[in-house]
Amino acid sequence: xxxxxxxxxxxDHQRPYAPGDELHCEYQIxxxxxxxxxxxxxxxxxxxEGKGDEDIAVHYFExxxxxxxxxxDVRSMRRFVSVLPNSPMSYxxxxxxxxxxxxxxxxxxxxxxxxxxxxxxxxxxxxxSDAG
Amino acid sequence: MSRPSRxxxxxxxxxxxxxxxxxxxxxxxxxxxxxxxxLIGCASxxxxxxxxxxxxxxxxxxxxxxxxxxxxxxxxxxxxxGSGGLIYTVFHIGTSVERRASLAERATKIEFLxxxxxxxGAYPTIPHDDNLTNSPGIELSYRLPIESASRWWLLTSxxxxxxxxxxxxxxxxxxxxxxxxxxxxxxxxxxxxxxxxAGGWSIYYFLRQLLIATGIGPTTIEISDHPLHPGQRYExxxxxxxxxxxxxxxxxxxxxxxxxxxxxxxxxxETVQVYQQPVFHRVGFEIETDAPxxxxxxxxxxxxxxxxxxxxxxxxxxxxxxxxxxxxxxPFQRNFPIIVYPPATSAEEPx
Numbered sequence: 001x002x003x004x005x006x007x008x009x010x011x012d013h014q015r016p017y018a019p020g021d022e023l024h025c026e027y028q029i030x031x032x033x034x035x036x037x038x039x040x041x042x043x044x045x046x047x048x049e050g051k052g053d054e055d056i057a058v059h060y061f062e063x064x065x066x067x068x069x070x071x072x073d074v075r076s077m078r079r080f081v082s083v084l085p086n087s088p089m090s091y092x093x094x095x096x097x098x099x100x101x102x103x104x105x106x107x108x109x110x111x112x113x114x115x116x117x118x119x120x121x122x123x124x125x126x127x128x129s130d131a132g
Numbered sequence: 133m134s135r136p137s138r139x140x141x142x143x144x145x146x147x148x149x150x151x152x153x154x155x156x157x158x159x160x161x162x163x164x165x166x167x168x169x170x171l172i173g174c175a176s177x178x179x180x181x182x183x184x185x186x187x188x189x190x191x192x193x194x195x196x197x198x199x200x201x202x203x204x205x206x207x208x209x210x211x212x213x214g215s216g217g218l219i220y221t222v223f224h225i226g227t228s229v230e231r232r233a234s235l236a237e238r239a240t241k242i243e244f245l246x247x248x249x250x251x252x253g254a255y256p257t258i259p260h261d262d263n264l265t266n267s268p269g270i271e272l273s274y275r276l277p278i279e280s281a282s283r284w285w286l287l288t289s290x291x292x293x294x295x296x297x298x299x300x301x302x303x304x305x306x307x308x309x310x311x312x313x314x315x316x317x318x319x320x321x322x323x324x325x326x327x328x329x330a331g332g333w334s335i336y337y338f339l340r341q342l343l344i345a346t347g348i349g350p351t352t353i354e355i356s357d358h359p360l361h362p363g364q365r366y367e368x369x370x371x372x373x374x375x376x377x378x379x380x381x382x383x384x385x386x387x388x389x390x391x392x393x394x395x396x397x398x399x400x401x402e403t404v405q406v407y408q409q410p411v412f413h414r415v416g417f418e419i420e421t422d423a424p425x426x427x428x429x430x431x432x433x434x435x436x437x438x439x440x441x442x443x444x445x446x447x448x449x450x451x452x453x454x455x456x457x458x459x460x461x462x463p464f465q466r467n468f469p470i471i472v473y474p475p476a477t478s479a480e481e482p483x
Contacts, residue, residue, distance in 0.1 A: 019474065048446045051402055052391030055443035057256070087474055088257045091438045094404050096389040096446045123474060124436060 004032040006104050006116035016121040017100075019086040023060075023120070026079045027104045037074045038107040039065050044082050045103060046122075051095040059085060089123030159346050160339075162221045167294075170214025174298040176207045178305035215294050222290045222342070223283070259442050261359045261471040269354030272369050276353045279451065279467035286341045293331075293338040300324070300331040344464050349374025349424070351454050351466045353383075355431075359471040360450075363435040368411065370454065373424040377459040382413040383452060385431060387438070387472075390447040407437065411452070433472055440471045 011024035027042055044060035060082035070076045091098040101119040108114070180203055269275040303324055310317045349372065356367035370383055387407035393400055412429045419425045431452075441448040452468045 048443060050389075050391060050446070051393060053393045053445040055445050057443070085256055087255045087439060088441050088443075089439060089474055091441070091448070093389050093438065093448065094406050095391045095402060096441070096448060098441070 002031055004106055004108070004114050005030040006106060006114060008102055008104055008116055008118040010102065010118055010120055013118070013120055016090070016124060017084050019084060019089075019123060021084050023082045023084055023102075024079070025082070025102050025118075026077055027102075028075065028077045029104075029106055030075050032074065032106070032108070034066070034072075034074055036108045037066060038109060039063055040074070040078075040107065041105045042078070042080065043103050043105075044084075044100075046088060046098055046100045049097040049099055050093065084122055090121045159221060160342065163218055163342060166214045166217035166221060167297075168214075169210055170218065170294055170298065171301050173207050173210030173214055174301040175305055176210065177204075178302040180204065180207060182306060182309070211298075218290055218294065219287065222286055255473065257441050257443055258473060259440055259471055264469065264471060265358050269369070272354035272356045272367055274355050274358050276355060276358075276452070276468040276470065278351070279469055283345075286345055289334070289338045289341050293334045296327075296334050297331045300327050303327060340462060344462060347374075348376065348456075348458060348461055348464055349419075353452055353454070353468050355470075359440075359473045360431075360433050361473050362433045362437050362439075362475050364433055366431045366433075368429045368431045368452075369426065370412075370429070371424050371426045372419060372454075372456075373421075374419055375421045376419040376461075378414075378417050378419060378425070379457040379459060380413065380415045381417075381425075381454070381456040383411040383429070383454050385409040385411055385433075386451050386453050388447075388449045388451070390449055392445040409434070435475070437472065439474045 007028045007030070009026045017023060023044060025042070025044070027040075029037075029040060041061070041063045043058050043062075045056060045058045047056040048054055060080065062080060064078065066072050066074055069078070088098050090100055099119055100122045101117045103115060103117045106114045180200075264276060265274050267275045267277065303320065307317065307320045307324055310320065351373075352371045354369040354371075357364075360366060368383075372378075372381065385408070386405060388403050388405050390401065390403045393402075411431055412427060414427065417425065438448050440450050450470050450472045452470060453465055454468070455463065455465045457463045
């Protein structure tokens with residue numbers, strides 16, 4: 001049995017986003033048995049990486065069950081728009097890094113979960129080299 | 133304006149909270165007084181709890197029942213007064229009567245409901261600058277507060293000195309009692325040597341910290357605007373008081389990253405300096421008591437740097453540091469936190 005496919009698209013994902021920009025996101029689940037499907041969660045979040053324990057904050061969140069899909073077809077495309085906040089900016093520091101991403105998490109029966117992520121940059125990517 | 137006397141005057145009527153000697157001598161005298169009270173309490177407690185014979189000799193009868201507990205209570209007041217008084221003295225070092233009164237006034241006006249409201253969410257994870265902009269400057273807009281970490285370090289040093297030397301006094305009483313009775317406990321005596329040495333070092337370190345906090349006059353920084361934005365220029369005024377012969381004095385703009393992480397059952401912190409920019413550096417000059425050293429300078433926050441950031445375990449922290457080396461004193465450093473926001477152009481556009 002193959003793993004489900006999760007696809008995430010961001011409009012204008014090539015360029016860094018500015019605070020206040022609208023993030024247009026589309027995501028789609030495929031190769032999944034509708035009888036196995038329980039729910040899917042999509043979130044826009046930032047998390048820290050580096051030496052310290054991970055901090056995470058969710059900026060946008062939605063959870064969809066089969067009833068939320070058009071025609072109960074869990075493979076149909078879903079879209080959402082989120083206005084990005086003023087901070088924190090993406091950051092590539094020495095022991096502190098801040099990463100923005102869209103994460104889609106799929107829940108199947110028997111507790112199985114699958115996730116996919118699409119990182120993006122908010123603001124000019126600051127790095128420690130920029131800071132000296 | 134009358135200047136405080138440098139000589140301790142014993143028989144002088146003290147009026148209100150005014151001091152008759154310099155703040156340095158007054159603070160040291162106060163601290164020394166409370167240390168002596170605390171050590172007397174420790175010694176008395178050791179005598180009372182380990183042997184009743186010295187007290188028996190004085191009172192002529194065994195101490196039991198309520199008398200014992202009364203003595204215990206009296207000794208407890210010595211310990212509480214000594215330690216509490218010393219901590220209080222250390223806490224108030226470097227704060228003027230006016231500032232304390234101002235803080236007390238503001239504390240009475242806190243509206244608990246407004247304190248519990250969610251802060252405006254315009255800049256999530258960027259600390260608020262309320263505490264940095266609530267003190268107006270004399271020549272520029274704001275007077276920046278000094279970082280309180282050094283004061284906590286001094287308090288920690290005070291507590292360690294108190295507890296450690298209290299323990300040494302108790303052990304010394306036990307050892308001396310054995311010696312006078314002709315039953316010397318050599319293991320205890322041997323243990324006392326390193327303990328006393330460590331106690332002496334802790335007193336030396338505590339006094340050194342106390343002298344740095346009180347002897348070198350206050351440092352103040354005023355700034356033309358706050359919060360700060362990358363690419364913008366700000367005016368800075370540094371003022372250093374005291375009667376000092378300065379080898380060198382400098383101010384730097386510094387950015388640090390701070391991380392907290394668990395390693396097994398330990399919680400560890402790591403701080404890394406990722407940016408430093410000199411604001412000014414001055415060599416070889418004198419500061420007179422009635423003429424504080426003042427220097428105006430321009431501060432530019434470089435473009436492209438990260439803004440201030442604070443989350444549960446990770447911090448990006450900006451500050452202005454003032455470092456100096458003064459004749460007769462150990463080198464000192466004082467930190468003044470600042471908040472850097474994202475670039476003004478993008479942050480201030482409505483969306």
